[in-house]
Amino acid sequence: MATPLLALQQGYSAMAVGVLLALFSLTQVFMAIPAGRFTDRHGLKKPVRFSVIIACLGAGLAIVWPVFPVLCLGALTTGGATGFTVIALQRHVGRMASDANQLKETFSWLAIGPAVSNFMGPFFAGLLIDHAGALPADDAGFRAAFIMLALMPLVAWYWIRLVKEQPMEPVLPEHANGRVWDLLKEPMMRRLLLVNWLLSSCWDVHTFVVPVLGHERGFSASVVGTILGSFAVASAVIRVVLPWIARRLQEFRLLTGAMVCASLIFALYPFFESAMAMGICSVCLGVVLGVVQPMIMSTLHQITPSHRQGEALGLRIMTVNASSVVMPLIFGAAGAVAGVSVVFWVVGVCVASGTPQAWRLRPAERGHRAS
Numbered sequence: 302m303a304t305p306l307l308a309l310q311q312g313y314s315a316m317a318v319g320v321l322l323a324l325f326s327l328t329q330v331f332m333a334i335p336a337g338r339f340t341d342r343h344g345l346k347k348p349v350r351f352s353v354i355i356a357c358l359g360a361g362l363a364i365v366w367p368v369f370p371v372l373c374l375g376a377l378t379t380g381g382a383t384g385f386t387v388i389a390l391q392r393h394v395g396r397m398a399s400d401a402n403q404l405k406e407t408f409s410w411l412a413i414g415p416a417v418s419n420f421m422g423p424f425f426a427g428l429l430i431d432h433a434g435a436l437p438a439d440d441a442g443f444r445a446a447f448i449m450l451a452l453m454p455l456v457a458w459y460w461i462r463l464v465k466e467q468p469m470e471p472v473l474p475e476h477a478n479g480r481v482w483d484l485l486k487e488p489m490m491r492r493l494l495l496v497n498w499l500l501s502s503c504w505d506v507h508t509f510v511v512p513v514l515g516h517e518r519g520f521s522a523s524v525v526g527t528i529l530g531s532f533a534v535a536s537a538v539i540r541v542v543l544p545w546i547a548r549r550l551q552e553f554r555l556l557t558g559a560m561v562c563a564s565l566i567f568a569l570y571p572f573f574e575s576a577m578a579m580g581i582c583s584v585c586l587g588v589v590l591g592v593v594q595p596m597i598m599s600t601l602h603q604i605t606p607s608h609r610q611g612e613a614l615g616l617r618i619m620t621v622n623a624s625s626v627v628m629p630l631i632f633g634a635a636g637a638v639a640g641v642s643v644v645f646w647v648v649g650v651c652v653a654s655g656t657p658q659a660w661r662l663r664p665a666e667r668g669h670r671a672s
Contacts, residue, residue, distance in 0.1 A: 303426045303446045303447065304375065304376060305321060306430065307367060308321055311368075313369060317369070321369075321372060321376055322376075323625075323626050324373055325376045325377075325380035326623075326626050327622075328377045328378075328381035329380060329381060329618055329619065329622040330623045330626065331619075332385070333384055333388065333617075333622070334616060336348065336385045336388050336615055337611040337612040337613065337614050337615025338612050338615070340388055340389045340392050340611035340614075341392070341608060341609065341610065344393070344466045344467065345390070345392075345393040345461070345464060345466055346462070346466065348385055348386070348388070348389035349385075349386055349389055349390070349457070349458065349461055351385065352383070352389075353382070353455065353457065353458045355378050355385075356378065356382035356383070356454040357454050357455065359374065359376075359377070359378030360379060360451035360454075361447075361451050363375040364444050364451065367443055367444060367447070379450075382454070387614075387618065388611060388615055388618060391411070391598060391614050392610050392611045392614055393464075393466075394411050395407070395408070396607070396610070401603060402547070402548060404598075404599040405547035405548070405552065405595060405596065406544040408594070408595035408599050409547050412540045412543070412594050412595045413540045416536055416540055416591070419537075420530075420533060420534070422450075425449060426449065429449060430442040430445070433446070484605070484609065484612065484613055484616060487604070489604045490604060490605070490613070492658045492659075492662055493600055493601060493617075493662060494616070494617065494620055495658050496556055496597070496655060496659045496662070497597050497617060497620070498620055498624055499560070500556075500559060500560065500593045501621045501624055501625070502624060502628055502648055503563050503590055503648060503652060504590055505625055506567075506645070507529075507532065508529065510641045510644055511529055511583070512525050514571070514641050514642075515528065515576075517641070518574060520576055527576075527580065528576065528579050528583045531583045531584050532586060532587040534584075534587070535583070535587025535588045535591065536588070536590060536591030537591070538588075538591075539591035539592060543592060543595060546592075547599075551663070552600045552662065553660060556593065556596050556597070556659040557659040557660045559589050559590065559596075559659075560653070560656045560659050561656055562585075562589045563586065563589050563649070564649040564653035565649075566589065566649075567645045568646060569582065571642035571645050597617070600662055601614070
């Protein structure tokens with residue numbers, strides 16, 4: 302939030318800000334698979350230690366030189382560091398679980414972290430931007446926000462430094478020539494990535510289209526922000542109760558239900574014109590999509606050989622972030638030509654068409670977890 306606001310204040314165009322935002326995801330597209338392989342070889346702490354150094358460096362440069370080229374570099378470094386850490390943490394947590402139920406519960410708890418950070422980061426950064434400097438916000442306020450962001454990775458390292466590493470898989474000769482395309486040869490992996498991509502697109506299109514739809518209907522910025530905020534809060538709340546739900550329902554049932562509900566919400570969303578109705582739709586969509594990531598992660602760990610789980614996590618992050626870079630451009634072009642309501646309906650149809658693939662992720666087709 303801080304970098305696009307600073308860029309706009311410095312007089313850069315909306316296109317420049319869009320490029321800046323895309324850079325947060327761009328690094329993860331190219332480094333996700335190498336990072337996954339690195340975590341397979343080195344576990345949790347070494348990747349996180351590198352990520353902390355890179356993130357602190359990126360935010361630190363923005364403190365010293367809060368100019369657009371440095372903000373772009375900071376976006377690349379902090380985005381890459383975040384992706385590296387997520388892969389290492391998800392791999393470690395997945396290996397802590399002893400069975401499928403523990404996988405679902407563990408990833409449900411883990412998913413609360415990003416939901417909380419999506420609120421806390423912008424909230425505290427906004428307070429520092431507004432109150433640490435002069436009004437309207439000046440460089441001092443933005444520097445204070447960047448200082449906070451540079452300190453957060455150090456806090457994360459303090460908490461994680463005493464975590465016990467999980468036993469590493471032995472490196473066997475037959476593992477040496479493994480390629481990422483070998484993972485894609487597995488039908489279950491292809492289905493899982495397709496389902497993950499479709500549901501991630503729902504998240505992207507909601508974030509992108511709601512401000513446009515709100516602007517067309519004359520809503521204020523605070524109303525649009527409240528609609529989007531209600532989505533984030535709902536996705537966080539459902540993850541608090543998800544461990545209880547996950548004990549009673551299998552992953553493929555939750556994913557199939559999420560795709561059916563998301564497609565219905567997207568079909569109805571453009572017909573609700575009041576801010577209250579849009580807010581209700583946003584809450585419902587947040588509940589539906591908040592279920593997705595823990596179930597995706599649990600399924601991925603069950604269908605992937607243990608010595609390649611980091612690489613599989615990297616493959617997933619690569620596809621999600623490539624979508625986050627490309628899809629807003631497609632949404633924007635489609636919305637300009639046909640209207641934003643059509644974007645909702647097209648994405649809803651695509652998600653509905655992928656529902657059979659989610660159902661086919663049921664355990665009968667998974668086989669046993671490779672070792």
